[in-house]
Amino acid sequence: MIRALGSRWLQAVAHWLNQPRHLLILWLTAVLVTLQGLDELYLDQLPEKLLAALMLSVPQMLTSPIAWCGLAGLMVGSDIFFWWRLVNHEYLITYWVLVCAIAAFNQFSLKILAWNARLLIGLCFLFATVWKFIGGEYLDGSFLQLTFLADPRLAMGATWLGGIAETALQDNYSRLLEMQTTAALGPTPLNSSPLLSAMSVVLSYWTILIEGITAIAFLSPWPSGLFRHRDVCLLLFVITTYSVIPVFSFAAILLLMGLAQCPTRETFKSALYLNLFVLMPLWLPLPQAVFYLLRQLT
């Protein structure tokens, strides 16, 4: 049963990869624009989502330069007006739709899509690395330690990596909330552990290393070995990061651009990008789900 299901899945993936690559990229882009941020939908984003959904349902629209320009126009307009509200992956998705709109006037040339995808990924990682140096809160592990201690999304990391009890984390969340509601702004200690403190430093350096290497791999053709293995860097980053911090849209846009810049002859890597993109609703929340299940059981 499982073997038959797996075999049919592989056939489906092969079928998707065998169609013209630009069609696959455009289709996945329209899916991403339609679905991203649906959990916190703003009215101003509704026209772009409706247009993207329409492009998915009318095949001629998916390859229409006018439709892509319209979609890019709607997204840029919304982004200009609400620039202060947007987070980074929303910018990245708009940049990518702009690339699709530009490529539309050249029959969605894969060369244009691939070139821009590679640069956008590289620049994204470059600026992420730069911020970790200029922010002044990353290199000593402060950022990651506080994020483990105060962000419920990283409760799994705090418990498994740092041995912090759930009650101690709940106490931290309450203390932070109290600081904000009562404007008690003086120094407040949080519950932590020496293990989590050490892990925060180690993981900080791991993140800087993988992000920095990925930036170089995508932006520079030298060293050539690194350039050739850039997909390994990106896939390693996506799998290790987003299984701990499940940010669907960011993982999706990185995988989509990763697929767009991956040469079509690299069938294994292309299939890996596509599998990770399509199966994201399964693998991305899995570690968190296991964590919460185990927590309930214990």
Place this chain on the structure above:
Amino acid sequence: MFQSASLIWLLQRWAVPGLMMAIAVRQIVLAQTVGLSAWHGGGFGMFASVDRDERRLIKVEAMTCDGRQIQVDVQSSSSLLSQAERTRVMTVPREDLLHSVGQKVLTAPLTPSDRPSVYLAETSESAAIASAPVCLQTVTVQVWRPHYRRRLNQIWYAPVSSAIEVQL
């Protein structure tokens, strides 16, 4: 003809990455100058700083007409600012935005909270119970951001904007 082809080639390859770089550099500059939160503005500073906009707070202090110093809560349960207004002021604490918050507080009905010397600023429509009106002389608005040091394992707040004073 050649120039036009070169321009198209340039546009196809560098327009979007160029735009991305310009916006990211602008975000870094705004973060260093007007206190834009690292998490917003397209500079890819999220997951690099503890300074998330939702952890920031708007501190409003006021002097009443009879000379009392009070605090005005515009965050937790106040209806004076919409969620979007609050997010914008906390994310980009520009002087004009802080001034506009000060003006609103100055003319808003205030209701006492369960904390001493702390009042909630409401809109005229939502100020349900008519308690004795509070007359304000001056209002000072400032946005604060969190700081954290791993070695100290302490979190504290410090101003990220200048304090803007609005007078009646």
